[in-house]
Amino acid sequence: METERKKFLRSLVFPSIFLIFLWLIRIFESLFSIDLGFLGIYPLKASGLIGIVTAPLVHASFAHLAANSIPLFVLSVGIFYFYREIAYWIFFLIYFMTGLWTWFFAREAYHLGASGLIYGFASFLFFSGLIRKDVRLSIVSFIVVFLYGGMVWGIFPNFIPEKNISWESHLMGMLAGLVLAVYFRKYGPQRKKYDWEYEEEDEDEEGDESEDRYWEVPGDTKEKKKSSGHDSGDDMKITYHYKPSSKKKQ
Numbered sequence: 001m002e003t004e005r006k007k008f009l010r011s012l013v014f015p016s017i018f019l020i021f022l023w024l025i026r027i028f029e030s031l032f033s034i035d036l037g038f039l040g041i042y043p044l045k046a047s048g049l050i051g052i053v054t055a056p057l058v059h060a061s062f063a064h065l066a067a068n069s070i071p072l073f074v075l076s077v078g079i080f081y082f083y084r085e086i087a088y089w090i091f092f093l094i095y096f097m098t099g100l101w102t103w104f105f106a107r108e109a110y111h112l113g114a115s116g117l118i119y120g121f122a123s124f125l126f127f128s129g130l131i132r133k134d135v136r137l138s139i140v141s142f143i144v145v146f147l148y149g150g151m152v153w154g155i156f157p158n159f160i161p162e163k164n165i166s167w168e169s170h171l172m173g174m175l176a177g178l179v180l181a182v183y184f185r186k187y188g189p190q191r192k193k194y195d196w197e198y199e200e201e202d203e204d205e206e207g208d209e210s211e212d213r214y215w216e217v218p219g220d221t222k223e224k225k226k227s228s229g230h231d232s233g234d235d236m237k238i239t240y241h242y243k244p245s246s247k248k249k250q
Contacts, residue, residue: 011081014091019073022114025057026065040112041102041169048110052099055169056114068114071148075121082140083128083188090180094120097176098169106168116169119155122148123177131185 029036041055042048059065080087098116122144129141153159155171 007084008081011077011084011087014080014087015073015076018076019069022057022059022065022069026059026062029058030062037110037112040110041099041106042110043103043106043108048103051111052096052103055099055102055112056095056117058112059114060112064113068118071118071122071151072114074147075118075125075144078125078140078144079121082125082137083184086184086188090121090124090184093180094124094173094176097179098173101172101176102166102169105172106166109164109166111166111169113166113169115154115166116173118148119151119170119173120177122151123174124181125177127178127181128185128188131181132190134189137189 025036028034036054036058037060039051039054039058040048041051059068076091079090083090094117098120102111102116125144126141129137129139129144151170154165155167155174157163157167160167
C-alpha cells in the first residue's frame, strides 16, 4: 500500500509543475497586459513553426485555461501513474506530434491552448487500455470515456458552436494518442498472467506430446529402445537348455 502511495505521489509531480507553469504564463500576460497569441501555431508559415513548442503553453483567457486545467491534470496524472516507464515519451511525443500535424493541416489562424494535449492523452489512455487487454487499464479506458467521452464531438467542426475553437488540434491530438498507443503496445505495463493460464499452457503441451505418441510409428519405438541402451530383437540370442530323459528304451 505504501508503494502505491509513493507511486501516486510521484505521478503528481510533473503534471503539477506543468500546470503551474501554464498558470504563471497566463498571470504574467494579465499583469503586464501582454498578448502572447502570436506564439500560437500558424499553419504552413515559417513564423508559425515556433507554435509547435509554445502553443500549448499559451491560452486566450483565464476561462480558456481553467476549462483545460482539470482534464489536462487528471489525464496526465493517469499517464504518469499507469505508464510511468514511458510517461515522458508519451507526454512529449503527443506534445510535438499534435503541434506539427496541426501546423501542416489546420486552417489559417493562430491555434493555441493545451486542448490538443488533452485529446492526445485521453486517446492514448483509451486505446492503450483496450489494446493491452489488461483489466485495470481497460477500466481506466472506460473511466476516460465516462468522464470525457463527450470530447469526441470536438473533432467535428459542425458540432462546435464557437468557430474560434481549434477542432484541428483536437483531431491531431486524438490521432497522435492512437498512433502512440499502437506503437508502445509492448512497452510499459503488460497484462498479468494468472496461475490458471500457466496450467492451461502446460496441459496444452502435454496434449501435444500425447498426440505425437498416438501417431508414433512402431519402428520409432525400436529406435528409442536402441538409443536407451536396450537390445533390439535382431541382436537377441536364445539358448535352449534341456535335460535328457532318464528312461531307457525297452
